[in-house]
Amino acid sequence: MRPTPTAAPRPRTAQGPTRSTRALLLGGAAAGPLFVLTILGQALGRDGYDAARHPLSMLALGPHGWIQTVNFLLAGALVLASVIGLRHVLDPGSPGRTWGTALIALYGTSLIWAGVFPTDPAEGFPSGTPAGPAEPSWHGMLHNLAPVGMSLALSAACLVFARRFARQGDTGWMIYSTAAPVASFALSFAAVPAGDFRLMLAGGAVIWTWAAALCLRLLTC
Numbered sequence: 375m376r377p378t379p380t381a382a383p384r385p386r387t388a389q390g391p392t393r394s395t396r397a398l399l400l401g402g403a404a405a406g407p408l409f410v411l412t413i414l415g416q417a418l419g420r421d422g423y424d425a426a427r428h429p430l431s432m433l434a435l436g437p438h439g440w441i442q443t444v445n446f447l448l449a450g451a452l453v454l455a456s457v458i459g460l461r462h463v464l465d466p467g468s469p470g471r472t473w474g475t476a477l478i479a480l481y482g483t484s485l486i487w488a489g490v491f492p493t494d495p496a497e498g499f500p501s502g503t504p505a506g507p508a509e510p511s512w513h514g515m516l517h518n519l520a521p522v523g524m525s526l527a528l529s530a531a532c533l534v535f536a537r538r539f540a541r542q543g544d545t546g547w548m549i550y551s552t553a554a555p556v557a558s559f560a561l562s563f564a565a566v567p568a569g570d571f572r573l574m575l576a577g578g579a580v581i582w583t584w585a586a587a588l589c590l591r592l593l594t595c
Contacts, residue, residue, distance in 0.1 A: 402456020436500030446489030453482030
């Protein structure tokens with residue numbers, strides 16, 4: 375008897391992200407917008423707070439300062455969780471998987487650092503604080519490391535992923551990933567001579583939302 379031919383195996387279809395990976399990336403996508411919206415809501419509602427004169431970190435001071443502290447910690451935790459999701463969807467050895475995710479993890483860690491070590495009262499905020507700059511405390515000096523770490527880490531991550539998108543021929547995302555840190559630095563540096571911290575917040579929002587958009591981009595690719 376002739377052997378019965380066996381059916382050829384079906385080709386395996388590409389599997390999308392798992393449910394847990396999707397949840398991690400969606401959390402990362404929410405982190406930036408949630409962080410910015412929470413800051414804007416507080417800036418409009420906190421007595422004595424002037425977004426032009428007071429940096430956003432000062433929202434963590436005073437009777438309602440716990441809101442911004444939670445904002446720092448929650449955003450940082452969501453970013454760190456998204457790093458796990460990013461490493462799941464990026465192929466081992468592919469551009470961005472090692473250094474890109476490490477830099478985004480540093481960004482998330484810096485957010486948590488900012489929540490753990492509060493800045494110092496200054497410039498009349500919170501109410502009852504003398505006008506003028508603060509006498510730096512140990513926790514205030516540690517806090518000042520956070521915005522530096524956030525800005526440098528995310529700017530470097532943008533360039534790492536810009537290289538990845540350039541290799542893939544994704545011109546739009548390559549331009550976006552290159553322009554985001556340039557715009558962020560330009561706005562932040564303009565804030566100092568202008569004496570307007572709103573420009574610094576705008577610069578931060580540009581790059582924080584880039585990290586959020588990256589999670590959505592890699593979730594759907």
